[in-house]
Amino acid sequence: MPLSDAASAGPALARSYPVKPRAVYLMGTCLVDSFYPQAGMDAIALIEREGVEVIFPQAQTCCGQPAYNSGYDDEARQVARQQLEAFSADIPLVVMMGSCAAMLHKDYPSLFAGEPEEAQAKALAARTYEFSEFMVNVLQVELTDNSQQPLTVALHTSCSARRSMQVAEQHKALVSSLSGVQLVEPQRATECCGFGGTFAVKQPDISAAMAKDKADNIAATGADVITSADCGCLMNISGTLDKQGRSLPVKHLATLLWERSQ
Amino acid sequence: MTQIPVTQISAADMAALVDREEHDFADMQRRHFKARAKMSLENEALRASFLGASNFLVGKRKAMFPDDAELSALRNRGEAIRQHTLNNLPDLLQRLETNLTANGIQVHWAETAEEACWLIHNILQDNNARTVVKGKSMVSEEIELNHYLEQRGIECLESDMGEYLVQLAKETPSHIIMQAIHKNKEQIARLMHSRAQTSDGQAVPYSEDVDELIGNARSILRDKFMTADAGISGVNMAVANTGTLCLVENEGNGRMTTTVPKLHIAVTGIEKVVEDFSQVPDLLTLLTRSATGQKITTYFNMISGPKKPGEKDGPEQVHLVLLDNGRSRIFNHDTLKPTLQCIRCGACMNHCPVYARIGGHAYGSTYPGPIGQVVTPQIGGLQKHGDMLSACSLNGACGDACPVRIPLPKLIRELRSEAVNPDVNHLTADSIRQVFNPVLGRGSKRTLGESLIWRGWSLAHRQPWLYRLMTRLLTRGRKLLPKKLGPWTRSRSMPQAAARSLHELVRDRGVANELNSGESQ
Numbered sequence: 028m029p030l031s032d033a034a035s036a037g038p039a040l041a042r043s044y045p046v047k048p049r050a051v052y053l054m055g056t057c058l059v060d061s062f063y064p065q066a067g068m069d070a071i072a073l074i075e076r077e078g079v080e081v082i083f084p085q086a087q088t089c090c091g092q093p094a095y096n097s098g099y100d101d102e103a104r105q106v107a108r109q110q111l112e113a114f115s116a117d118i119p120l121v122v123m124m125g126s127c128a129a130m131l132h133k134d135y136p137s138l139f140a141g142e143p144e145e146a147q148a149k150a151l152a153a154r155t156y157e158f159s160e161f162m163v164n165v166l167q168v169e170l171t172d173n174s175q176q177p178l179t180v181a182l183h184t185s186c187s188a189r190r191s192m193q194v195a196e197q198h199k200a201l202v203s204s205l206s207g208v209q210l211v212e213p214q215r216a217t218e219c220c221g222f223g224g225t226f227a228v229k230q231p232d233i234s235a236a237m238a239k240d241k242a243d244n245i246a247a248t249g250a251d252v253i254t255s256a257d258c259g260c261l262m263n264i265s266g267t268l269d270k271q272g273r274s275l276p277v278k279h280l281a282t283l284l285w286e287r288s289q
Numbered sequence: 290m291t292q293i294p295v296t297q298i299s300a301a302d303m304a305a306l307v308d309r310e311e312h313d314f315a316d317m318q319r320r321h322f323k324a325r326a327k328m329s330l331e332n333e334a335l336r337a338s339f340l341g342a343s344n345f346l347v348g349k350r351k352a353m354f355p356d357d358a359e360l361s362a363l364r365n366r367g368e369a370i371r372q373h374t375l376n377n378l379p380d381l382l383q384r385l386e387t388n389l390t391a392n393g394i395q396v397h398w399a400e401t402a403e404e405a406c407w408l409i410h411n412i413l414q415d416n417n418a419r420t421v422v423k424g425k426s427m428v429s430e431e432i433e434l435n436h437y438l439e440q441r442g443i444e445c446l447e448s449d450m451g452e453y454l455v456q457l458a459k460e461t462p463s464h465i466i467m468q469a470i471h472k473n474k475e476q477i478a479r480l481m482h483s484r485a486q487t488s489d490g491q492a493v494p495y496s497e498d499v500d501e502l503i504g505n506a507r508s509i510l511r512d513k514f515m516t517a518d519a520g521i522s523g524v525n526m527a528v529a530n531t532g533t534l535c536l537v538e539n540e541g542n543g544r545m546t547t548t549v550p551k552l553h554i555a556v557t558g559i560e561k562v563v564e565d566f567s568q569v570p571d572l573l574t575l576l577t578r579s580a581t582g583q584k585i586t587t588y589f590n591m592i593s594g595p596k597k598p599g600e601k602d603g604p605e606q607v608h609l610v611l612l613d614n615g616r617s618r619i620f621n622h623d624t625l626k627p628t629l630q631c632i633r634c635g636a637c638m639n640h641c642p643v644y645a646r647i648g649g650h651a652y653g654s655t656y657p658g659p660i661g662q663v664v665t666p667q668i669g670g671l672q673k674h675g676d677m678l679s680a681c682s683l684n685g686a687c688g689d690a691c692p693v694r695i696p697l698p699k700l701i702r703e704l705r706s707e708a709v710n711p712d713v714n715h716l717t718a719d720s721i722r723q724v725f726n727p728v729l730g731r732g733s734k735r736t737l738g739e740s741l742i743w744r745g746w747s748l749a750h751r752q753p754w755l756y757r758l759m760t761r762l763l764t765r766g767r768k769l770l771p772k773k774l775g776p777w778t779r780s781r782s783m784p785q786a787a788a789r790s791l792h793e794l795v796r797d798r799g800v801a802n803e804l805n806s807g808e809s810q
Binding site: 068081226 | 751
């Protein structure tokens with residue numbers, strides 16, 4: 028069964044996907060840019076291997092979500108406008124993180140409602156895909172696990188990826204398709220890790236309590252590696268484990284997939 | 290009855306513990322949101338209670354909706370019914386009044402909480418009512434009716450088990466369905482033993498047995514039902530076409546409250562109306578399954594008027610107080626209007642990871658959890674209740690659980706925006722959009738410091754060269770970064786920036802910066 032079939036099972040409103048394009052934009056996102064850049068490079072390698080050219084506009088910055096989620100709509104719009112410009116050609120946009128993908132795909136249309144750029148924002152939203160969604164539903168990749176070493180992987184799907192982008196099944200399908208990888212799901216897997224962007228700063232005590240529970244549940248799986256397609260969650264979970272002296276390696280999903288299949 | 294012996298603690302110590310809990314609650318409620326949340330987080334027993342309740346209730350609800358597609362269709366219908374109400378609210382309320390009046394139910398309109406209390410007090414006075422039994426009603430909590438009536442010498446006794454315990458403890462509900470969910474069995478046993486009295490003035494024997502505890506409360510309440518001058522209840526749905534008040538409950542206390550005393554006063558928010566009885570089954574199914582994981586509650590009361598001549602039971606008078614208290618304002622707000630779709634099932638709080646950790650009292654409002662974060666600032670104003678809005682990671686679990694598809698995360702974000710945007714006239718490059726109906730206290734949470742931070746952030750992220758310069762400084766200077774960063778590093782280690790940014794790595798690899806002209810999909 029192709030991965031795309033596995034991932035389309037479910038009641039969610041199915042999104043229609045284009046045929047494999049010649050070229051795509053890649054949005055690294057600001058967290059990947061400074062903290063997990065290798066994930067971006069690995070995503071480029073994965074996409075290029077499927078015969079698709081990757082365009083990375085140097086003019087891209089941040090999707091604007093931190094300001095938007097804090098209620099600073101004008102500031103968010105100013106930054107979002109820059110992305111409308113950077114990704115203006117009519118080709119698909121692949122976003123490295125679920126929460127930023129959700130910002131573009133779900134929130135740009137309302138952010139620009141009644142603004143001169145409304146049509147442009149809607150068009151960009153329609154051609155925006157989260158990384159795993161693009162791999163599974165557009166590229167329909169078939170991965171071969173070329174690593175000899177068995178690996179137990181705890182998957183953390185972010186809330187934006189799961190609920191806004193509805194790509195939890197795509198995450199699972201990609202990791203499960205690696206024959207040498209054993210996928211483990213922590214208890215309360217669907218619960219937020221406590222990151223939530225500015226939430227972690229504004230409500231540090233609540234955030235820390237949530238992160239601790241998530242870290243406990245992940246550690247209890249006995250996994251060798253934690254993977255996610257959202258670096259905010261990775262930073263939160265790994266930082267918490269690290270502080271407790273029980274570090275676990277973390278890898279963005281793209282890195283895990285590339286390392287195992289190259 | 291077997292009484293569990295109490296060997297470790299004297300009655301006086303027990304009473305002192307109960308008093309201490311009351312004091313702690315009052316102390317907590319005097320503090321601001323962050324302090325309240327911190328107090329809850331530090332209370333291990335409380336956290337265990339809430340996390341356990343969340344696991345239990347989420348599991349029960351899930352078992353009630355085994356088929357995702359069916360649930361989705363049912364939620365669509367629930368949403369449509371509630372939106373139909375909101376699209377026709379003025380008309381439906383008029384029809385409700387006409388048909389209730391025809392049924393002999395007297396209708397009163399209250400614009401504010403104070404007015405609702407005043408109206409209810411007047412009705413009680415007109416009938417010389419000095420003692421009241423109450424069925425569960427969150428609207429009566431919202432208007433702080435017990436306090437109002439007690440100040441005027443009227444005794445109010447809560448008859449729902451959870452509400453009864455909360456009243457004994459001199460606290461407020463911590464959940465809209467399970468009011469005493471913050472108390473464990475031992476706390477309830479101590480509370481009942483220390484403060485509950487049988488009708489002949491005896492203390493209730495100490496017991497940690499749940500059935501026994503409920504039995505004790507039941508016999509105390511039974512006496513009160515028989516002698517109370519009036520019963521006050523809430524309403525789950527008011528049917529406009531038939532003039533019927535529907536009340537959902539499990540303990541029979543709602544049936545007793547609305548049928549035994551001579552006078553029944555129901556109080557509810559204006560949004561609870563539905564047009565037709567045909568809409569009731571879907572909402573009822575959604576309500577009971579979402580709230581307690583029940584297919585149907587033990588009791589479903591349909592109240593269609595006072596006792597008619599020749600009938601043996603039922604109240605002689607039935608009144609309905611319809612409360613606005615800010616709801617018209619919500620009704621008139623374009624984006625926040627779905628707030629009024631709520632059927633008060635509590636599923637959003639059961640699914641909220643923040644609520645599961647801080648519990649209901651931390652919110653400091655009648656309605657806690659996600660729906661509380663949406664309702665409370667709109668009713669009570671952003672100035673007083675705006676702080677709770679930051680206690681949300683926008684993870685979306687509440688929105689997914691909501692049986693009538695209220696976009697709760699979207700509304701929370703919208704209210705954050707209301708809280709920090711002072712302008713009532715919204716200026717954009719080519720238009721002036723006026724905010725006709727600002728939320729009470731709009732802009733009151735804007736601070737100079739925070740607005741400057743976001744202004745600077747915006748500047749740095751809308752100029753690509755400036756953004757790249759900052760990223761370069763962050764990656765090149767990563768060894769110079771502090772090892773501590775505010776509250777982040779209290780429970781986490783400092784994240785390590787990469788040596789080179791993706792922007793740089795990509796450029797070095799020769800990845801195209803733009804699509805070649807003429808090339809397209």
